[in-house]
Amino acid sequence: MxxxxxxxxxxxxxxxxxxxxxxxxxxxxxxxxxxxxxxxxxxxxxxxxxxxxxxxxxxxxxxxxxxxxxxxxxxxxxxxxxxxxxxxxxxxxxxxxxxxxxxxxxxxxxxxxxxxxxxxxxxxxxxxxxxxxxxxxxxxxKTQQVTPTFIDQLIGLYERKNTSQKDRVYILLELKKYYCKKVIQFFFKLNDTELNKQLRFEAFYYLQEFNFNPRLRKQKYMLVHTNNKERKDYLKNIYSNEKYIIKLNPNELEYRIENSKEQKIKSYDYFISHSSKDSKEVQELIRKENSLKKNIFCDWINDIDYLKRHLLCNATLRVLEERMKQSKALIFVKSENSLSSIWCKYELNFFYELQKPIFIIEKDSIINKDFELKTINDYWFIDSDYKESTLIFASKIYN
Structure with missing residues (x-):
């Protein structure tokens, strides 16, 4: 040793x-x-x-x-x-x-x-x-308490020798959205062995948030496991100090979805269509589904870094559409807020066009701890101009 x-x-x-x-x-x-x-x-x-x-x-x-x-x-x-x-x-x-x-x-x-x-x-x-x-x-x-099916692929991508520090930053951002045994153990490993300061600090802060009392290893004690002098010099003096700041906007996420493996391998059991005003109840629903080992897409958990409502643009909608394509089914959380939400109407219409299952659950049912999902049978939301209507409506609010 x-x-x-x-x-x-x-x-x-x-x-x-x-x-x-x-x-x-x-x-x-x-x-x-x-x-x-x-x-x-x-x-x-x-x-x-x-x-x-x-x-x-x-x-x-x-x-x-x-x-x-x-x-x-x-x-x-x-x-x-x-x-x-x-x-x-x-x-x-x-x-x-x-x-x-x-x-x-x-x-x-x-x-x-x-x-x-x-x-x-x-x-x-x-x-x-x-x-x-x-x-x-x-x-x-800010996380889901479930092990996503693509977790091993994400970790595998990170550990490839030819993966750049920049791509590793994006992969860590995805891993941090989950709280499960595999992610925790992987971050312990990074905290112990990752040569790059930025990445090691990210792992340390994740563990610290959950009170695991990690010990942050100093740079001078980091071991470089290679006998190749050029690679050793690169890892020790260049890679260790590389830093990348992610551009937190919908256009950046759209680019990653189209061009990066860490986005393409994603899949979700459910896409949650809801009003942000019902976030407390939505969080309860997500926890329930997580306990059933279901991985959920919820924009303010999975893409909160990129999808800012005040940064609305065509890229925002394209990202949401891609997330719906990556989801097996949609759950609509019905409430007074969601029934009047232009976003929910958009999501329901798009998912209907995908011909995938759409389920519904009442907000009051979640409050009463009844998490039974029912197949939707009222298609009140159907609108052939839903995309244009969403952009027009949103531009009036945010401009």
């Missing part, structure tokens, strides 16, 4: 043990009169939930790396212990698990003091946990 990689792994493990050591100190007064290892872990999970999750993520990351290495070397390198076993290495855990301490705690236990300590610690921890909850909820709002 290269020295730098070994030091990073060992540093991670030391940090975990140190963190748990401090946390267990705060939990000692909360222990029941008689307790087991399970009781200690349950307290950690309750009062320090995201800290525990961060350790589970680190274990998954290093375990996945070991599985990959074993394919080629036949021997694991990291051998990180599962969190439930790693905790046995913590000094404070060893102390409170010793027979002497167990006996001492049992003889000096006070139910009233224990309950008082629980209340006190929870009052300290609850605001922090809620703050993290809100942070993660905000990040989740």
């Amino acid at each position: 290269p020295g730098v990689t070994k030091r990073i792994f060992e540093h991670d493990v030391r940090d975990i043990i140190s963190m748990w050591n401090d946390e267990i100190k705060t939990l000692m007064p909360l222990l029941p009169q008689e307790y087991t290892k399970k009781d200690i872990i349950n307290l950690l999970r309750k009062y320090y939930p995201y800290e525990w999750i961060s350790v589970e993520s680190k274990y998954t990351y290093y375990h996945t790396k070991d599985k990959y290495i074993m394919k080629f070397c036949g021997k694991a390198r990291f051998k990180m212990l599962k969190p439930e076993l790693l905790i046995c290495k913590v000094p404070m855990y060893k102390k409170i698990s010793s027979e002497n301490y167990l006996e001492y705690h049992k003889n000096n236990f006070s139910e009233d003091e224990c309950e008082e300590s629980k209340t006190k610690l929870w009052n300290q921890r609850q605001p922090k946990i809620e703050r993290i909850n809100k942070k993660i909820e905000k990040a989740l709002y």
